[in-house]
Amino acid sequence: xxxxxxxxxxxxxxxxxxxxxxxxxxxxxxxxxxxxxxxxxxxxxxxxxxxxxxxxxxxxxxxxxxxxxxxxxxxxxxxxxxxxxxxxxxxxxxxxxxxxxxxxxxxxxxxxxxxxxxxxxxxxxxxxxxxxxxxxxxxxxxxxxxxxxxxxxxxxxxxxxxxxxxxxxxxxxxxxxxxxxx
Amino acid sequence: xxxxxxxxxxxxxxxxxxxxxxxxxxxxxxxxxxxxxxxxxxxxxxxxxxxxxxxxxxxxxxxxxxxxxxxxxxxxxxxxxxxxxxxxxxxxxxxxxxxxxxxxxxxxxxxxxxxxxxxxxxxxxxxxxxxxxxxxxxxx
Numbered sequence: 001x002x003x004x005x006x007x008x009x010x011x012x013x014x015x016x017x018x019x020x021x022x023x024x025x026x027x028x029x030x031x032x033x034x035x036x037x038x039x040x041x042x043x044x045x046x047x048x049x050x051x052x053x054x055x056x057x058x059x060x061x062x063x064x065x066x067x068x069x070x071x072x073x074x075x076x077x078x079x080x081x082x083x084x085x086x087x088x089x090x091x092x093x094x095x096x097x098x099x100x101x102x103x104x105x106x107x108x109x110x111x112x113x114x115x116x117x118x119x120x121x122x123x124x125x126x127x128x129x130x131x132x133x134x135x136x137x138x139x140x141x142x143x144x145x146x147x148x149x150x151x152x153x154x155x156x157x158x159x160x161x162x163x164x165x166x167x168x169x170x171x172x173x174x175x176x177x178x179x180x181x182x
Numbered sequence: 183x184x185x186x187x188x189x190x191x192x193x194x195x196x197x198x199x200x201x202x203x204x205x206x207x208x209x210x211x212x213x214x215x216x217x218x219x220x221x222x223x224x225x226x227x228x229x230x231x232x233x234x235x236x237x238x239x240x241x242x243x244x245x246x247x248x249x250x251x252x253x254x255x256x257x258x259x260x261x262x263x264x265x266x267x268x269x270x271x272x273x274x275x276x277x278x279x280x281x282x283x284x285x286x287x288x289x290x291x292x293x294x295x296x297x298x299x300x301x302x303x304x305x306x307x308x309x310x311x312x313x314x315x316x317x318x319x320x321x322x
Binding site: 027029030038039071116143144155156 | 236240241250251252253262263264269292295297302303312
């Protein structure tokens with residue numbers, strides 16, 4: 001009896017091994033209904049400035065926020081930037097201290113790598129003509145968080161509206177400065 | 183009881199050992215032939231505007247929650263990563279096909295495995311068709 005139970009457990013674990021990791025989620029490459037909402041959150045239209053100057057103003061904002069530019073392709077309106085920062089949160093530290101007092105140890109989030117891609121494209125009028133000096137600018141942000149044991153604890157897109165609003169506020173100041181050539 | 187042991191333990195041992203090939207084999211390895219992969223990883227579109235197509239690919243990837251990693255107009259490539267609780271990396275290339283069409287090819291990696299199943303690519307091209315307002319033609 002005991003032998004067949006061990007055998008059954010072995011078979012189950014073998015099957016898991018053979019099947020391997022989970023496969024790609026079903027809807028990973030399907031446009032979802034909330035993608036339009038997300039697009040509106042992440043996009044603004046900027047008038048009165050050419051694309052190169054707009055990209056230059058955007059690079060300025062990213063630098064103000066402490067990002068390093070990793071990649072850029074001005075002919076396609078793309079800038080990619082990233083920064084590494086601490087991910088230590090007060091709540092987690094408090095929780096870890098409580099657990100430590102009860103004699104157990106828990107890892108807490110330590111560092112995060114935040115990546116942004118900023119993309120501009122020309123705005124088009126209703127009859128398909130490119131509007132001069134008018135562009136849509138969209139930023140998408142994601143991060144990878146590692147804990148004190150250097151394991152990845154979070155890999156996620158950033159979706160909080162306040163973060164995007166704050167970025168665009170800073171951008172409009174920077175565009176003003178760019179237009180004034182400061 | 184020993185027959186149970188043999189019929190169960192031996193296949194199990196083989197299943198574990200199957201993962202024992204040297205890991206450098208993965209450098210040049212692919213589970214499918216190039217012809218098979220290209221058959222579902224690429225589509226042709228009836229436009230010759232490479233820049234506009236690349237910009238549309240970038241916008242579609244952003245709609246799909248990707249963050250663009252790299253883009254190169256001359257080479258005609260865009261690479262992007264999606265982090266939504268998992269890591270999905272994709273590269274899309276655009277190159278001319280004859281005088282009137284462009285060939286768009288995508289290849290993706292989910293965590294540490296190549297995506298070699300036609301359905302995700304079908305989903306991607308369906309999403310791209312919507313953004314391009316053009317039909318994605320199958321290519322032989």
